[in-house]
Amino acid sequence: MPHLLHIDSSPRSDRSHTRRLTAEFVQRWQNCHSGGTVAYRDIGKNPLPHVTEEWIAAAFTSPSKRSKAMQAALQLSDDLVDELLRADVIVAGIPFYNFGMPSGFKAYVDQIVRVGRTFLFDPKNEESPYTPLLQGKRMIAVVSRGDGGYGPGGRNEKHNHLDPHLRTVFRFIGINDLEIVAAENDEYGGSELLTTIEIARKRLRELATEEPPGKHGVLASSSKKTSCFA
Numbered sequence: 001m002p003h004l005l006h007i008d009s010s011p012r013s014d015r016s017h018t019r020r021l022t023a024e025f026v027q028r029w030q031n032c033h034s035g036g037t038v039a040y041r042d043i044g045k046n047p048l049p050h051v052t053e054e055w056i057a058a059a060f061t062s063p064s065k066r067s068k069a070m071q072a073a074l075q076l077s078d079d080l081v082d083e084l085l086r087a088d089v090i091v092a093g094i095p096f097y098n099f100g101m102p103s104g105f106k107a108y109v110d111q112i113v114r115v116g117r118t119f120l121f122d123p124k125n126e127e128s129p130y131t132p133l134l135q136g137k138r139m140i141a142v143v144s145r146g147d148g149g150y151g152p153g154g155r156n157e158k159h160n161h162l163d164p165h166l167r168t169v170f171r172f173i174g175i176n177d178l179e180i181v182a183a184e185n186d187e188y189g190g191s192e193l194l195t196t197i198e199i200a201r202k203r204l205r206e207l208a209t210e211e212p213p214g215k216h217g218v219l220a221s222s223s224k225k226t227s228c229f230a
Contacts, residue, residue, distance in 0.1 A: 005087035018093030032228030088212035132174030
């Protein structure tokens, strides 16, 4: 059965656009995938710690040589990686803060990009020393932005450091199937905001109906869509 990992990173509650949109996606996904399971991680309300000197030392020590203190330093990171490995689909709500990701989501990224767990490193392979380990997964990033025009060709595209960061870091660990769905113009409100929210909702409804990727990163069903209800 397909498994969905739902992540929220906004510190806001009811006023968060990303929380509302990810919740709507999850509800429709559950309707469309009978028997599918969902895990939820709220890093906005329950912030993750940033990496420490002890964490770094443990992460770059061979597992067989780690002390109990090192194992303890990596326990949360291991739990987060295991959670990610179990998922077929990841939907993550990520507000756009100061032209990039919020620090809470960056802390998540630093916890799950792990040598030996989500990627391999071979210093002898000068041409391609890094090997991603998370193939066959789909990620949907639900983003909210205060202004508009951050997409390709837009007036603010050069200020958008979130989208390329997401694509780079998740492709690095093997998640090439990544789509960014954005609501914009929160600072303007009114119809300018509502129009982008409705466009985002429509795309998320479409994505929720699609079959999750198979073991080789292709759709598990030739029909590409499941039958479901709103």
